[in-house]
Amino acid sequence: MLDRELKKGSAELMILSLVEDRPRHGYEISKIIETRSGGTLRFNVASLYPLLYRLEQRGWIQGRWAEKAGQRRRRYYKLTARGRKVLSTQRTTWQSFVAAMSRITGMENA
Amino acid sequence: MPEFRSEVRTRLASLKLAPTREAAIVEEMAQHLDDRFEELRAAGASPHEAYAAALDELDQGGLLAKGLRQTERQARFDPVPPGGPWHGGFLTHLGQDCRYAVRGLRLSPGFAVVAVLSLALGIGANTAIFQLLNAVRLRNLPVRNPGELFYLKVPNSHGRVGNFRGSFPIFTNPIWEQIRDHQQAFSALAAWNSTSFNLATGGRSHIVRGMYVNGDFFNALGLAPAAGRLFSAADDKKGCGLPGAVISFPFWQSQFGSASAVGGKLTLDGHPVEVIGVTPPGFYGVEVGHSFNVAVPICSEPTIDGEYAVLDRRDGWWLAILGRLKPGWSAAAATAQLESISPAVFQATLPARYKEEMAKNFLQWKLAVFPASAGLSNLRNTYEEPLWLLLAIAGTVLLIACSNLANLMFARANVREREIAVRLALGASHSRLLQQLMVESLLIRSYRSDLGNCCSASPHTRFGELP
Numbered sequence: 001m002l003d004r005e006l007k008k009g010s011a012e013l014m015i016l017s018l019v020e021d022r023p024r025h026g027y028e029i030s031k032i033i034e035t036r037s038g039g040t041l042r043f044n045v046a047s048l049y050p051l052l053y054r055l056e057q058r059g060w061i062q063g064r065w066a067e068k069a070g071q072r073r074r075r076y077y078k079l080t081a082r083g084r085k086v087l088s089t090q091r092t093t094w095q096s097f098v099a100a101m102s103r104i105t106g107m108e109n110a
Numbered sequence: 111m112p113e114f115r116s117e118v119r120t121r122l123a124s125l126k127l128a129p130t131r132e133a134a135i136v137e138e139m140a141q142h143l144d145d146r147f148e149e150l151r152a153a154g155a156s157p158h159e160a161y162a163a164a165l166d167e168l169d170q171g172g173l174l175a176k177g178l179r180q181t182e183r184q185a186r187f188d189p190v191p192p193g194g195p196w197h198g199g200f201l202t203h204l205g206q207d208c209r210y211a212v213r214g215l216r217l218s219p220g221f222a223v224v225a226v227l228s229l230a231l232g233i234g235a236n237t238a239i240f241q242l243l244n245a246v247r248l249r250n251l252p253v254r255n256p257g258e259l260f261y262l263k264v265p266n267s268h269g270r271v272g273n274f275r276g277s278f279p280i281f282t283n284p285i286w287e288q289i290r291d292h293q294q295a296f297s298a299l300a301a302w303n304s305t306s307f308n309l310a311t312g313g314r315s316h317i318v319r320g321m322y323v324n325g326d327f328f329n330a331l332g333l334a335p336a337a338g339r340l341f342s343a344a345d346d347k348k349g350c351g352l353p354g355a356v357i358s359f360p361f362w363q364s365q366f367g368s369a370s371a372v373g374g375k376l377t378l379d380g381h382p383v384e385v386i387g388v389t390p391p392g393f394y395g396v397e398v399g400h401s402f403n404v405a406v407p408i409c410s411e412p413t414i415d416g417e418y419a420v421l422d423r424r425d426g427w428w429l430a431i432l433g434r435l436k437p438g439w440s441a442a443a444a445t446a447q448l449e450s451i452s453p454a455v456f457q458a459t460l461p462a463r464y465k466e467e468m469a470k471n472f473l474q475w476k477l478a479v480f481p482a483s484a485g486l487s488n489l490r491n492t493y494e495e496p497l498w499l500l501l502a503i504a505g506t507v508l509l510i511a512c513s514n515l516a517n518l519m520f521a522r523a524n525v526r527e528r529e530i531a532v533r534l535a536l537g538a539s540h541s542r543l544l545q546q547l548m549v550e551s552l553l554i555r556s557y558r559s560d561l562g563n564c565c566s567a568s569p570h571t572r573f574g575e576l577p
Binding site for chain 1: 138141
């Protein structure tokens, strides 16, 4: 059975995916989501940070203040080992969901 | 660039976050809003429009506070500075306060050493002297209902002559027998004489502490044997010879080890005797500072002492008597009853050698009873008053040490005024600061208690055998 929290989990999946390769700060994450979705999806400050803190509290990501050359001191989030496992599971679930929806609605032929 | 920190802080106020956590969140979100403001400005918005748009994203109908409330309530994971606001209860901060107190004391070794040493010495002296006083004066005999025990005495028995033996040579055996046969106030009587026996059969002497006791001695004290049996009235009949010996528990352990003592053989001043029983652990006798190893019946005295025996001598003073009051009897009633039998008792036991004046004094003696719940003690008579005086002096020394420490703490508080002010400015509550200072004081107290116990350990060990 598909995860009933799928919709809610999609936001988590996006964030976990974005910090998979390298640590990113909050504003960078929100900009990438907005850019890659072509402006369809947007996270503002009020919705993004509670989510980031929740993921951090669960131990899926880890935030750390760091200062890069020529940039101001920022808090960067990176994926933890536990978060990597969750990401893998959520990706599989999401793929199943998309495949099922496609078969049901015939979107694949659209 | 507009200032977003205060805006964010205002919206987080209702969450009552820990200061460090709030500061981190404010910093992170304000940066985000700065970036967003710059982005909007770059897209052509006026400063006012960009500022308003950024704030609008922050508000989102209270979404921020709502989202954070759930997350932050679940995890108070950020460290709180010592003395910071109270979150999570007393125990949450106890470990932190302890660690901080240890670090603080380590940074002020002079203060720590002076505080701990001054109080440790004061407490150590008090504890040591109190242990002595407790052993000599306060502690009850380790027997059943010690409050029911009273000792018998003739208050004005000056002018006695004769043969005196033991720590409390109050009565002769003839007087003891008269009292035993005629008193009515006591349910049981215990008569004894403290002496010493030589266990060696030749060569080097092996002296142990001994007692002559009447047959009802252990019964009167309410003792049950740890092994074998204790004496009964049947063991204490004139001409009994040496029917057996009862030994103390510590003596059994040291003399016989783990082997059974009952049936074992001892030699008392050259006379063989069989051990018939062992007294319970903790029972040391009835005299403070004079524990016993071996007890034999009073009737054995002629066998052991031979030509120096005092058993039948009317001027042989060697016995002391304890009695357990019958239910319903008071000390005054017991004294009255003993006074009433005194003329007959002393008439029957008048030493033949006493001349007219001495005999007249002797016949006027009156028996009386005195409380004996703590046993009898010559140490008490000799040292009780000096010990109370010493305790008073040690108590004064402790008070002086406390006042010195209070001054030290005041001086330290002045030095730490700045530190405490910073904590208050960071949001520390008075109760949190008080808790932290209390933990520091308790830490000093625990150090000084340990040291105080070490200081008082030596006298405790040395006088440990005192009952």
